[in-house]
Amino acid sequence: MAQGIGILFITLVFQISAQINRPLVPLLGEHLGLSGVTIGLVIAIQAFLPFFLSIPVGQMVDTCGCRRVLRLGSYLTIGTGVLYFCSHGVFMLILAQILSGVGQLLIWLSVQTAATQLKTSVSARDSYIGFFGSFSAVGQFLAPIMGGVAADIWGYRIALFMLSGLGIFLLLGAAAVPETRIDRLSSPRRSTIRSYREGGSILINNKGVQLTVLAGCIPVFVTQIRSSFLPLYLHNLSFSNTSIGMIVGLGSLAAIFCRAMMGPMIIWLGRRTVLYMSLFTSFLPMAAVPLFHGFWPLACLSAISGWGGGINEPMTMSLLAAYTTKCQRGVAMGLRLTGNRASQFLAPLLYTVFYRYHGLAGSFIDFGILLTFWGVGCISFIAYYGLGSGLGIRENVRGVKGLSEDRLSGGQVP
Template identity: 25%
Template sequence: MTQTALNLVRPVTTYKLLALDADTTTIGLVTAAYALIPLLSALPLGRLSDRMRRLSRLVALGAALLGLGSLALALSSSIALVAGANALLGFGHLVFTIAGQTLITRHARPGQMNAAFGWFTAAYSAGQLVGPLIAGLLLGSSLGTVSAERSASITVALWVGAGLSLLAAPIVLFRTARPPESTAPAPAVGTPAGGPEQPDDGRSLPARQERATLSAILGRAGVPSHMLASLSLLAMLDILTAFLPLAGEEAGIPPAQIGVLLAIRGAASILSRSCLPWLSSRLSSRTLLLVSLYGSGVALIFPPLTVGQPWIVVPLLVIGGFCLGLGQPLTMTLVSTAVPDGWRGTALAVRLTGNRVGQVVMPITAGFLAAPLGAAGAIWFSCAVLLVSACEKTARR
């Protein structure tokens, strides 16, 4: 429900900005605002999730904040207010994601980590499928930036997104009330006075452990490389969601058709994440991550040029979406298994901090590139970053 709401609201935000006469640079800046608060708060939230006993409360808080961000977008009457509401939306998504990822690391067995993250992110892709479809249905085939009917449709779509997120919060709390979650948080730093730490499965940890600082996590082998891959993949999703509607406007393609194209991309990611347990049993995580980076980086070069030609753009979005879907759960596993058990919530928060850096820097850069080159320039820039990350992974042995 939360990911359906999020992926309904985000493309609709682009249309709202166009209705407020925003240019491509402004759209890039507002898209970057989504990651501003998370950029500063991811690491403290990761440490909090490592200490919390009942993570369902944090999940529910994230869902509620997503709803409030959507409400604020619906009520915003200026570009500045849209940017602030988008920042609140991004914070809600961060809270929800950190809590959910930490739950996975706390309860999944090591050999099932790829599969667990695969199903977790498949639910995200399900939202990426359904959300744009609902947005397209609500906005219909209206084109142009100034229309009372279109403005009303945009507001209704944002209210629907808010309702979905707000409904998710009590469902999380009710569903997890019985049986309770694990009563112990993930292993904390240091040793409590009562004796050695005990993780959720009862295994004893060493009496003392190095503190999970940013530098210590980044000093672990492979972690910076995994973070570069993660941020390039996630930033591509953001830029595709924000700038494919703009490419459609430039080509005279109605929102309903753009919603279907974004949904096709989401469906392809559901397929790849559902297949991840089977793929992981046959190929290494490194090989699969390279497929993700190279495949998406090449396939997504062409959709902005062929957005009005379904027989070309649909296969490209299927290939690009399938490859994009593989990358995020793989980087979650690679980062969480590169650090000690008691660091995993914090390490995943560091990964999310890197993602948010990408979500700030890349949309701003893409927005400036889109000014002379159009929406295609923004998407091409993201493809270039994906291919750079792929080459860096290839060079690492």
């Protein structure tokens, strides 16, 4: 019980630390006189190393344990706040972004792995992951508002320096996270190359993992758009930092209510329908942003987008846990985060292209068209491989290589 509460506390603090810099970094870049293309590159660099390190870090979590990896990420978060505070030019800002990306990867992968391994039965795990997602959404809601208010009072650099204090809280909270490393006597030590091979094998042979990676990338794109590019659009409309934080935060507030409704929605509509809804309601509102200029219309679009994207994370986590064995889960979570970091890296790069040819407002429409094709691709993937009516977990797990029928007895998955 104490461990479960500790993970929820760390999730809340981590999301505040991870989300507080997303709207502030592009605004700080604009304050420093950087061009739109340069700002896009600065945002993208945060996800560059995590894209390559997600699978090895997943292996590190399996072998070293969640607690140790979490502590390492906390130290990096403390250092990140110091670097942001010292950022008076693009070089130091890029260095802070790199350190921030690696620290977030270490913390988030260890916390997600610990959360999925805390419960054993499908119903208990789904319920806990629902709470996990709600605490995550609360942190995402508070972060932009806290950052906006702090930026209006003290400026961007001091607001970003708050990361160091949050890193200290994460370091203290790491004691509540259980050690979940695998038994080294029964499981051979894996090299980095072997972890890539294992991750590649899981991704190639496990259609369920492929689905969670593909579907999980769309809300990452949307979150990057809403938290990094929407603030620039709002700033050009002369909104204050506090108002920008409120509009961005409303998307996360909507996600809280959405995740509270996750269980009844799945029972009533089925997992497949809910997944489809989460995909399209997340990005279509962002495509409509250039049509509005007032606070409340833009706040409503942010809320609808957050509602759609909010249910995707706990659902894909639950499905991924069901599609993998316990000893595979760290690497599988690394695969999921690899896809997320690829989206987080590609979104700013695409923004630089869209911004160059169609401007800031036109880039929202371009993203909407791109993600529409992506969403249709996910639906086609499910229809082609027939992953089960309503994406029922028990039905899907039977088709996963390495999971036997006897492991499904009693409604449990490994």
